[in-house]
Amino acid sequence: MKLKPILSAVLFCAVSLSASAQNDSVTIRKIYDEALVNGKAYENLHYLCKNIGQRISGSANAQKAVEWSKKLMEGYGFDKVYLQEVMVPHWVRGEKEQGFIIDGKTRTPVALAALGMSVGTPKAGITAEVIELHSLKELETLGADKIKGKIVFFNRPFDERFIEAGRAYGTAGDQRNLGPGAASKYGAVAVIVRSLTSALDNYPHTGATSYGTNTPIPAAALSTIAANKLSETIKNAKGKPVQFFLKDNCQMLPDAQSFNVVGELKGTEEPNQFITVGGHLDSWDLAEGAHDDGTGVMQSAEVLRIFKAMGYKPKHSIRAVFFMNEENGDRGGLKYAELAAANKEEHIAAIESDGGGFTPRGFGITTSAATLQKINENWKPLFTPYQSDHLTQGGGGSDIGPLKQTVPGVTLIGFQADSQRYFDIHHTPNDVFENVNKRELELGAASMASLVYLIDQHGLKF
Template sequence: MKKILCTLALSFFGIHSAMIAQSSDSLNIRKIYDMSLLNGKSYEWLDHLSNQIGGRLSGSFNAEQAVDYTKKELENLGLDKVWLQPVMVPKWTRGEREFAYVQTGPGDTRNLNITALGGSIATAEGGTKAQVIEVQGLEQLREYGEEQIKGKIVFYNRPMRADHILTFEAYGGCVDQRYSGAEEAAKYGAVGVIVRSMNLRMDDLPHTGSMSYGDLTEDQKIPAAAISTNDAAYLSSMLKIQNDLQVYFKMNCKNFPDVQSYNVIGEITGSESPNEIMVVGGHLDSWDLGDGAHDDGAGVVQSMEVLRLLKETGYQPKKTLRVVLFMNEENGLRGGNKYAEVAKEKNEDHVFALESDSGGFTPRGFTFNATDSQFNKVLSWKPLFEPYLIHYFEKGSGGADIGPLEGGDTVLAGLRPDSQRYFDYHHAANDTFDAVNKRELELGAATMASLVYLVDKYGLDSISNTAQLKK
């Protein structure tokens, strides 16, 4: 009987302790959301990055300004340490605005909305003009062969599939034609490429993005541009009527030798396990057509806000918490690779990394690169997020910049906002501050800070009795 009573007492004590812990976590998370929504800094920081600095191409003056600004703001937060991590990055400039038209007959032309792809060479000084051949992807080049492609401009017109609810899957299904299109078309003798913009919406905005020439020599490289979705549809329809159409385009972009830039890093030293490091971050660079508000100014300021929110609510992390603002995600991933390289050299123990690089829209949840045991631990916290309509917890990628940290027991996570509007702005001229909703941005910052709080407090090693009871 005594044994039974003892067991019941221990069970009651365990349940009671778990209820207290859960109540405490709910209150602390509520404080985090209140602080972000009522006294947030993320929107103010984004306003400056977007409107006072603007687009932040790697190697540009604007990127330097962004480094200086964010370092200063992190220092103002009173963190334990703030520093710059040198990294060599590519330098590419767009030059004068691109110009293009399609010629449908002698003296009969219509202008096209195009933009150079990042890393492309310029056209000849007088521009490039040739017949166009339309293909639906890289694999179709082989069907036409050199005989039909040589001397022509290849027009890649495979759209993002609208039936994918997860729009990043639609993006992944056709972005290869943007990245490798010029490299592959050049092998068949093409003189240039035009790529349908990675966009689910029909509009007149061309979307830039990175491209690669692979192992092509300088004399083999051909100019590469993106065309708006409206103009892609127009050009495709005209080619069905007149297959010998000619397109002219003029670009003035240029590649320069690599230059030095920096990752911006701030740190709160852990109170109990300072050698265990948690990272939260986004990429500081952006393309130059807009001001990079969604991609990835939002992720930058949300990551900075995570540290501020935890400090302002009085929470002292057990583990060391770092914010890392990575340089050169867009056209090289040099910042992410450099951070991981230095971490490995120093034998640093990264237990968790969280990235925001999917826009400043309403947060829905997270994806996790984790073991089954680690993921189950995260799922046990899901009820704590449900009052904030955060419901999406799935296995998946953490993000490009934190990807090089993968290995061992390190858990990688990515904030997942509602993605339905993201590609309306991605890498285009309308990725500007006015496209970001203040409340959505602040909800995202609070959601990230709440996850960091739980990971720091409970760890991800195994499922505790408390965590089990929260299921």
């Protein structure tokens, strides 16, 4: 280990800055010290994952998470802790799904998981010829004559040319989000989708689908190994029909009552102006929701805890928000924005952490080019010693996005963690506490607290 060069970099940064920036540098150093030495995010995440577990909206575990989160923030002595009631979808997976590739007399079981919001199959399951497609556009090209009565298999992999893995996820996601509804329009009886990941493994990745106005049909995601096996089987059949068997037990129950959990430090100068930092408390039901998004909510609470521990009194009111129902409805984010507008709140900025608790890289900021340039000129040197200085254009998140429509002037910001491993475990049974690194989580919380501090001190109007 070589500590001296790192300390020298921090000192060099401090002496080369203006007096105001030097004060900021000293405070940011204190923020990192508190997070790394006395941080609570990791142990809080352990409790959330191991004592509560999966937290799909409408479930008993989601309610347990709400109650525990409220007590956690109250225990830290935040100035105000409260719940925002919101009605959420209540989708239930039911018994474990079954899937088989049927090639003549050969039945090969494969790893798959129903997509969130999918309808169930008949009790006996569905057996039908499977047709492989790589885009939604192919549905239109083939038409109902070639699709009706079949199971559509969307098998478009990630585009590996993207450096930022989230962009690959975004360009591949339509086949999961919209594919089942689109295939239903042409008479398909079910849809199976290649899991949205670069990883080659046997973990199926769930995630929400939306049928729009089309008739709901059963939909499931195959692991990437299973998708490759099915594609190979179809290719080797040389035009002969290959069938697939799918059985799941999903159902939609009536909407359920749930809550956003909000903790607040009251501003000393502008108490009616808010900086929000948050993530989503709900998770999919296959695992513990550690990276998605247990890390995000625990980092958000940690921001306020760090300020309390330091004795920092913010100028503006700062909120940590644990949003409910990001995964299959965004109801929590919509409710938060609705209430912000109804209460005539002024929001300076909203920061969302929903990209996993990996090594922090920086922030995506939705603002003008001129403002972003000023942000980089003034703040990039402060983040450089901590290697989280990528301050780029465009950022936000599903939960804070609705604020843009209801609260004029809010700046949306997305916390950016290293993305290379995130989609290996995203929405899978492998999203467990053991796959979160303590130090990476703490560094992320410190970087978020540092940005909140800078916004609180200086605003975003340069």
